[in-house]
Amino acid sequence: MTEESEVAADVAILGAGAAGATAASALAGRGVSVVLIANNPRHPPEFRAEKIGEQQVSMFDGAGLGPAARAVLTTFDGVWLRRFGREVERGTEREYGGDYAMLVDALRAGLPPAVRQMIGRVETIETGPEEQRLTLSDGRMARARLLVMATGLSEAALKKVGIGRDTYSRHHSLAAGFDLNRPISDFPWPSLVWAGDRWTDPRLSYLTLFPIGTATRANLFVYRSPFEDWTKALRDDPDPTLNAMIPGFEREFGELAVDGPVTIRPIDLARSTGVERDGVVVVGDAFMSVCPITGTGIDKALNDVTLLCRDHIPKWLATPGMPTSKIAEFYADPAKRSRDAHAVKLSVESKAIKYDQSVRWRLRRLRSAWLGRFRYVRTPWAAERM
Template identity: 40%
Template structure:
């Protein structure tokens, strides 16, 4: 029987950050995950400025970002036209690289057990975890960070009613230019012209030397369109996005095409003694809305900096302690924003009511105006720099010469 204060089940993004944060804070913890190295998984593939700000609160941003690729500039296209070219600080990184990089920040005195959890018994005092290798762990608190896994959910009597089945489907793949070394753009985001296309947007961004594509759509998994995309991705993309060829030139999809559906759910029956859920183990988000890492970083930062130290300072681990985390205003606000953004983006993409059509056109006009302003400022800046460089240098006299 291994004894610890906190047992973290699941070594994905949430679990690995929790292990690193608790270890750095000097809190005894054990991380349980069957994979010595996190395997390739089609999930989060880039971090924006808001996610980086949240990651900084965990103390792991400086450790993580060197493994990512900064785009520097993004071209924005709406209705088949490039409307803006603006500075960008998005960092592309494959999910397994992100997780494995964070794992290297886990202090050496935090044991990482490579096994599956086959049993769990919870109480208001201590929790017992049974592993697939026959070992057991006794902990004051269990942090459940095992994502979409259902086995422990059933053991603990948790329920996950689906709020929106197959809310979105995200397609991921690499693209490469044909007949030249690189694309003209550092990164590109393309918003659709027609709601009938059921396309949220397409985003192209660099990861290392590759150009990665993420294409969220609103369809069902049995839609023949998905099979056609797998069969002929380049032709399907050109048909879906007018003038894409003019922006990208000749291109080819390289490597596998990965397709990931996403259901939206929020766990029920979770206010239990001795166990707390974070990330997807508690509630899912829509990948198209890009709020998954917001939720993970917020959950883990609040849990590890505010609640776990306070919980461990007093005896017991009753349900009333655990409930305080779920009622945390920062967490609940983040969860609400994530859910609202998921539904807003879907309606903005699919709805043909006058109000939603007006929103789409308003976004086009605003982005076009901002893009034009940025272009004018850039040209004026270049012209001003040219004029300054054309002025002959003035003679310099030091005090001795005067």
């Protein structure tokens, strides 16, 4: 950590979560001088991105942070999928489970020495086509040619540079995280995705169970409001609430019993507005958030980082100034636009196929149910139990 009263760098990164830390490491590896600014020396507890895939960890590898990430993640190979009331697939792909705050702390600890880190609350931000100035509450200052906003779901820093936030689906879904009172070794699968017992259950998206250490971690995704009585019951009396929602689990694997608190996170889908401006570029959830049900959130954020640090920032720094015309190139990048559009489409359609009562989506549900019966009526795993 640096205590210098003023730090000058090519790039200042505000926000030291997974996206910000990865961007700092990737740029430092390319010889770009970087200052990474975070509110706290350690990332606060945050319920998100507890299960990630090999593709996302390979993006950490690309930034030189793969070993740091793997050191705090639990590796498991394979996910069993239950859908349409039966087991339908036994995947073999490698995935990882872990606590997000621990992951971020490990990424920050693994940053190369060339990355200067400043800890403190940013009071003011001055931006322009030539230089960006960030003044911390204790008077210290960071100056850079470019400011990368990797501030996640927080809106406060975005407002300081005149960027707005538009919520395009409020209370879109709800995520809950908790531990079961049984170790992962009690179960026959390395990881499980349980998508419900009925053909159409408009509230339940899925329950996924996976290891973090020896514990069995659960992430539950539902289409419910944080203000429903059901949500309060899940927090205050989770065992009967879960078993009533997923009765088939007890028949196959025993009762769902929670060990410890239930963390509940309401999900709003939002995008930033007015992002094309001199000297500032916005990435990850700070640019646009998507539904975690789709599993595309951290992938989208790390894709932003990869494209920005590999294809755009080195080119921008090679010529004077940081005008809006340069920044706009990143937002227009076909690879970014495609990944973002795909994530939004999945977020919207994964809810519509469950919840939308229009004729179009009722027909889609009927078609999906019919195809599911036809496809999954006989599987090798179903046959084992018959």
